[in-house]
Amino acid sequence: MMDNTKQWTMKQVINYLEKDPMKNLPKLLDIGDKIAISKRDKRVIQQIRDIQDKPDNNWNILINRFFTELNSNSRKKIITNYFINSVMTGIPKKKKLQKIHDCNIPWAILIDPTTACNLKCTGCWAAEYSKHDNLSFETIDRIITEGKELGIYMYIYSGGEPLTRKKDIIKLAEKHDDCMFLSFTNGTLVDEAFAKELARVGNFTLAISVEGFEKETDMRRGKGTFNKVIKAMSLLKNEGVPFGFSTCYHKYNTDVVGSNEYIDMLIEKGALFGWYFTYIPIGKDAVVDLIATPEQRKYMYDKVREIRKTKECFVLDFWNDGEYVNGCIAGGKNYFHINASGDVEPCAFIHYSDTNIHDVSLLEALKSPLFKQYKQNQPFNSNHLRPCPLFDNPEKLRTMVNNTDAISTQPIDKESVEILTAKCENAAKTWAPIADAIWNKTDK
Numbered sequence: 001m002m003d004n005t006k007q008w009t010m011k012q013v014i015n016y017l018e019k020d021p022m023k024n025l026p027k028l029l030d031i032g033d034k035i036a037i038s039k040r041d042k043r044v045i046q047q048i049r050d051i052q053d054k055p056d057n058n059w060n061i062l063i064n065r066f067f068t069e070l071n072s073n074s075r076k077k078i079i080t081n082y083f084i085n086s087v088m089t090g091i092p093k094k095k096k097l098q099k100i101h102d103c104n105i106p107w108a109i110l111i112d113p114t115t116a117c118n119l120k121c122t123g124c125w126a127a128e129y130s131k132h133d134n135l136s137f138e139t140i141d142r143i144i145t146e147g148k149e150l151g152i153y154m155y156i157y158s159g160g161e162p163l164t165r166k167k168d169i170i171k172l173a174e175k176h177d178d179c180m181f182l183s184f185t186n187g188t189l190v191d192e193a194f195a196k197e198l199a200r201v202g203n204f205t206l207a208i209s210v211e212g213f214e215k216e217t218d219m220r221r222g223k224g225t226f227n228k229v230i231k232a233m234s235l236l237k238n239e240g241v242p243f244g245f246s247t248c249y250h251k252y253n254t255d256v257v258g259s260n261e262y263i264d265m266l267i268e269k270g271a272l273f274g275w276y277f278t279y280i281p282i283g284k285d286a287v288v289d290l291i292a293t294p295e296q297r298k299y300m301y302d303k304v305r306e307i308r309k310t311k312e313c314f315v316l317d318f319w320n321d322g323e324y325v326n327g328c329i330a331g332g333k334n335y336f337h338i339n340a341s342g343d344v345e346p347c348a349f350i351h352y353s354d355t356n357i358h359d360v361s362l363l364e365a366l367k368s369p370l371f372k373q374y375k376q377n378q379p380f381n382s383n384h385l386r387p388c389p390l391f392d393n394p395e396k397l398r399t400m401v402n403n404t405d406a407i408s409t410q411p412i413d414k415e416s417v418e419i420l421t422a423k424c425e426n427a428a429k430t431w432a433p434i435a436d437a438i439w440n441k442t443d444k
């Protein structure tokens with residue numbers, strides 16, 4: 001773990017870096033290399049060195065965008081809170097504590113501040129929720145405080161629409177100035193005043209949901225949503241606030257959201273990063289027909305890797321990147337989810353729980369029977385391109401839920417694990433041979 005002297009040194013280097021970022025970046029890398037503990041951190045530092053003298057390299061262009069498009073406050077907070085506190089300090093600490101407590105301790109916690117949302121998107125489980133469930137400021141504050149004691153400095157909000165709690169989440173970012181915050185958002189509540197607040201606190205970024213161009217986005221999210229999203233991006237870019245995109249790919253938009261035109265548009269609007277998620281049929285109103293075909297999932301596997309080699313935007317695929325993280329990252333391995341009722345769930349897509357955060361400490365929640373089942377069974381498949389215990393190995397989720405008597409946290413239909421996994425059986429079966437063919441050709 002990084003001591004106070006090294007942290008102070010890094011902060012001084014960051015201040016020096018601000019005077020001429022691209023010229024002084026090598027000095028930051030030199031210091032980082034000296035204090036980096038893990039091979040992973042040293043490898044990343046070396047990768048940045050390798051691209052510095054390649055002006056046309058897409059990653060070099062992305063680094064330039066970071067230093068030229070963002071405001072100074074946001075740049076400093078990302079380097080300090082994300083790279084130093086969360087990665088270089090937090091990860092070694094949480095690994096040490098995992099051995100002591102014999103449980104998974106995550107790198108990030110996903111929290112739903114509220115179930116309230118101003119949209120009703122087709123196929124979204126949140127549409128079922130009561131619009132009155134909220135985690136209090138005090139509860140979220142306690143979760144973050146206890147999380148930092150475990151080495152967790154990354155906090156992500158989902159919902160509902162987290163920006164219906166603008167004042168509270170800004171206040172939490174201010175109070176926990178050593179942490180990094182990200183919110184998934186539909187973007188329609190971003191106004192000029194909120195963009196300025198994000199620039200002021202510096203340690204808060206957004207992942208804006210968008211599902212193609214106007215036709216594809218408005219199909220699921222309602223007429224006029226796409227134009228509101230584009231306006232939000234413009235406001236954030238004007239303030240130098242870092243943001244990215246969150247895209248759900250499904251049967252009717254995959255060719256669009258994987259296209260060069262789509263990613264180029266988002267980069268032009270200012271997106272620095274992006275998350276791709278595949279559609280999962282959760283809840284009684286889930287539209288099974290929206291599930292992407294195996295061929296479309298393969299298309300996204302290839303496109304994301306192409307984007308990483310050619311575009312100045314860092315993209316991730318929640319399902320298809322299992323090969324980089326040894327399968328499933330849920331159940332506290334890298335992250336877990338706390339919904340607006342306080343139910344502690346292994347994943348945002350796994351709505352089963354045997355523990356509520358109102359009744360236990362954060363550490364006790366990570367030691368729950370369901371989370372222990374996750375730890376014992378991960379990875380769920382030796383092929384990390386089939387990582388998920390629901391969408392890729394549905395029998396695994398059935399077993400874990402039934403072994404722990406975890407209950408459904410779906411507020412209306414209380415969807416049994418048998419019903420949910422049955423909807424995913426065909427997707428798992430048809431993806432398996434394609435995933436196996438890719439995996440057998442991949443250097444591991």
